[in-house]
Structures are given as C-alpha cells and as structure tokens.
Amino acid sequence: MRKVIYNRFGDESVLEVTEQAVPPIQNDQLLIRVKAVSINPLDWKVYGGDMKLMSGSTFPKSVGIDFSGMVEQTGSAVARFTAGDAVIGVLDVFKGGALADYVVVKEADIALKPANISFEQAAALPLTGLSALQIMDQLAAVSANQDVLINGATGGIGLFAVQLAKKRGAKITAVVSTKGVTQATQWGADSVVDYTKQPIKLLNKRFDAVIDLTTKLSFREAKNLMKPNAVFVSTLPSPLAIIASFINNIFSGQKHKILIVKPTADGLTTLTKLAEADLQIVLAKTYFFANVRQAYREARQGKLIGKSVIILD
Incomplete structure (x- = not known):
C-alpha cells in the first residue's frame, strides 16, 4: 500500500x-x-x-x-x-x-x-469539527446573546465555529479577508470585518469571547477587545503559551484558553448528527x-x- x-x-x-x-x-x-x-x-x-x-x-x-x-x-x-x-x-x-x-x-x-x-x-x-465543538462548549463556553469575535472565520475550524456559535444564539463578529465576506455571512455571522480594510486591533467593541484561529493575534493584543471577564481562545499550543496562560488565569479575570484538541467517540457522533441535519x-x-x-x-x-x-x- x-x-x-x-x-x-x-x-x-x-x-x-x-x-x-x-x-x-x-x-x-x-x-x-x-x-x-x-x-x-x-x-x-x-x-x-x-x-x-x-x-x-x-x-x-x-x-x-x-x-x-x-x-x-x-x-x-x-x-x-x-x-x-x-x-x-x-x-x-x-x-x-x-x-x-x-x-x-x-x-x-x-x-x-x-x-x-x-x-x-x-x-x-472530524478534526476541525471537534476543535470547533471543544471551543464552543468547553473553552469559550459560548451561550445565547454573548458577543463573540471569531478571527479567521473562513478557515477549517472557522467554518464550523461560526455555524456552532450561531446555533447557540451568540452574536457573531467574523474577521475574514475580502473574498470571505459573503461566505461568513451565509454561515451565520451577524457582522463581518474585512481585515484588509479595517484592522482588527482598532475595533471599537468589546466581546465576551475572542477566538483566534489565525495564530496571529496575541493575548496581549486581544485584551483590548475583551470584556473584563471575557475568554481568549488560541489554537497554537506551544509550551511557553501554555505556561503563560496558566499563570495569567490565576490572577486575571480575562482568561486565556489554548485549544489542545481531544478527539472523542461522543464528539464524532455529535458531528455526524450535525452533518445529517444542516451543518455546511x-x-x-x-x-x-x-x-x-x-x-x-x-x-x-x-x-x-x-x-x-x-x-x-
């Protein structure tokens, strides 16, 4: 073979x-x-x-x-x-x-x-779907009427994260390139930011959850976009980032969570049911x-x- x-x-x-x-x-x-x-x-x-x-x-x-x-x-x-x-x-x-x-x-x-x-x-x-589920349900714990920023919303995890956040009743701001604006809107984003025209760091809004799927937005930069008890989720599990997030989360109300995806049989079953329904x-x-x-x-x-x-x- x-x-x-x-x-x-x-x-x-x-x-x-x-x-x-x-x-x-x-x-x-x-x-x-x-x-x-x-x-x-x-x-x-x-x-x-x-x-x-x-x-x-x-x-x-x-x-x-x-x-x-x-x-x-x-x-x-x-x-x-x-x-x-x-x-x-x-x-x-x-x-x-x-x-x-x-x-x-x-x-x-x-x-x-x-x-x-x-x-x-x-x-x-499987992998990006499980990642999106873990972010929505465990790391960010997204719920109805929360303001959620998804940076990199049209990538592999982003396409599922936007749809899952929408299913949970969140108000979603998706950050994408120009060619992704229409797609993010179709998936359920309430507002879309084209980062080629409006830098994300200059957004005049605060969020309950900031989810960075690009690995280009640091926690330090994200803090300016976060409410006092908001959560920042990143997808780059480097040892230094894990240690830094652990220390931060002891002392700060603004939490830094890092995705380390953990595949489970229950998660796979949940994804298949979503796909059988309406997950794009x-x-x-x-x-x-x-x-x-x-x-x-x-x-x-x-x-x-x-x-x-x-x-x-």
Missing part, C-alpha cells in the same frame, strides 16, 4: 510516498480502506518541527489526522461496525498516519459516515494522492476558504 512518511523535519519537500505492507489488526481493531484525508494546519506544524515536544523526534513519521473510508476488516472483539461500513475517523493528532491506503483504528476512533455527504466532505469534518461542510480544493506536496504547500499559504482534502484514487 501507499503511505506518506517523512524522515526529517522541514517543509513539504520532506514528504515521501512510500510502498509498505498492509498492517495487520488485533482483536479490538479495524482495518479501514481510506477514501479521503483532510489537510490541517497541525499537519505542517508537526512535520515542520514546531510541535516536536509533543510529537517526539523519532523517525520515520507519518502525516494525516482525519479521514473517511470503508471498513475492510474487523477484529473479533469489534461489535459496532462491520465490513463495508462507510466511516469517518481521527487518529492521534501528533502522530498522524491517515495518508495511506489503509489505516488501523479502534472503535472509539471512528463513527458512521453521514449518508447525505460525500467521502470528501466527510474527511473534512465547505471544500476549498481537492487533490489526488500524487499531488500531496502541492496540496500541503497551497493549504499552508492560508488563502483558501473552507477545507482542503486529498483523495486516495
């Missing part, structure tokens, strides 16, 4: 397509034939070496976190799935391995794919397996709206 690996940290040039044996499964595992894999900013932070304290420095390493596919084989202890089931799933966020023709998972790693969406859309759902899943671009380096290079430039997906042809 084909599998993308890398043997040193670096840019997209370190990614290699290799031939490997199909992995065997244990009694409590399933073999999944992968149909599509989504691209996430965490991917290039890991293979770029930015997250080596979490990912380790032992090579070779694999890439690809969330995926869609078909159950090919089940272990004798597996009860919830059978061969032929269409599923979505998520692997260890710091180890990856989904960019392969086959992956081995446990039951808690997957959920049945919603029948009303494609495999490409399904692959785009927007694909920015799809790529074939042979173009994996191009796919990551273009996604890392950050100019796309929605999610990019690699199709395993």
Whole structure:
C-alpha cells in the first residue's frame, strides 16, 4: 500500500510516498480502506518541527489526522461496525498516519459516515469539527446573546465555529479577508470585518469571547477587545503559551484558553448528527494522492476558504 512518511523535519519537500505492507489488526481493531484525508494546519506544524515536544523526534513519521473510508476488516472483539461500513475517523493528532491506503483504528476512533455527504466532505469534518465543538462548549463556553469575535472565520475550524456559535444564539463578529465576506455571512455571522480594510486591533467593541484561529493575534493584543471577564481562545499550543496562560488565569479575570484538541467517540457522533441535519461542510480544493506536496504547500499559504482534502484514487 501507499503511505506518506517523512524522515526529517522541514517543509513539504520532506514528504515521501512510500510502498509498505498492509498492517495487520488485533482483536479490538479495524482495518479501514481510506477514501479521503483532510489537510490541517497541525499537519505542517508537526512535520515542520514546531510541535516536536509533543510529537517526539523519532523517525520515520507519518502525516494525516482525519479521514473517511470503508471498513475492510474487523477484529473479533469489534461489535459496532462491520465490513463495508462507510466511516469517518481521527487518529492521534501528533502522530498522524491517515495518508495511506489503509489505516488501523479502534472503535472509539471512528463513527458512521453521514449518508447525505460525500467521502470528501466527510474527511473534512472530524478534526476541525471537534476543535470547533471543544471551543464552543468547553473553552469559550459560548451561550445565547454573548458577543463573540471569531478571527479567521473562513478557515477549517472557522467554518464550523461560526455555524456552532450561531446555533447557540451568540452574536457573531467574523474577521475574514475580502473574498470571505459573503461566505461568513451565509454561515451565520451577524457582522463581518474585512481585515484588509479595517484592522482588527482598532475595533471599537468589546466581546465576551475572542477566538483566534489565525495564530496571529496575541493575548496581549486581544485584551483590548475583551470584556473584563471575557475568554481568549488560541489554537497554537506551544509550551511557553501554555505556561503563560496558566499563570495569567490565576490572577486575571480575562482568561486565556489554548485549544489542545481531544478527539472523542461522543464528539464524532455529535458531528455526524450535525452533518445529517444542516451543518455546511465547505471544500476549498481537492487533490489526488500524487499531488500531496502541492496540496500541503497551497493549504499552508492560508488563502483558501473552507477545507482542503486529498483523495486516495
């Protein structure tokens, strides 16, 4: 089978397509034939070496976190799935391995794919969808009538965060580029700021929650946009940021929370129900397996709206 690996940290040039044996499964595992894999900013932070304290420095390493596919084989202890089931799933966020023709998972790693969406859309759902759920329900605890600022509202997490905040009755201000204004409005933003025309730091408003999905807005800068007991959520879990946020949260009413996504089976099930209802899943671009380096290079430039997906042809 084909599998993308890398043997040193670096840019997209370190990614290699290799031939490997199909992995065997244990009694409590399933073999999944992968149909599509989504691209996430965490991917290039890991293979770029930015997250080596979490990912380790032992090579070779694999890439690809969330995926869609078909159950090919089940272990004798597996009860919830059978061969032929269409599923979505998520692997260890710091180890990856989904960019392969086959992956081995446990039951808690997957959920049945919603029948009303494609495999490409399904692959785009798990990691960023779980991230948005964790931000809305745990980190920011968004509720009705709160003023919420979402910076980077048309990226992978943003497209779900806007929709989920809307479902919770929040008043949403979305910060986007010019080409994202229409999309953010369609997803439910009450007001939209085009950062190319109006710097976010100069907004004359205070918010209950400031959610930065760009990793470009610091907590120090965000404090000027926050109410006295507001929450700032960032998505760059560096060791220094984690320590600084811990110290701040002891002494300050303005809290700094950092997203460290924790995939759960319940979370995946919640996402599938949302997708079966009305959750929009927007694909920015799809790529074939042979173009994996191009796919990551273009996604890392950050100019796309929605999610990019690699199709395993």
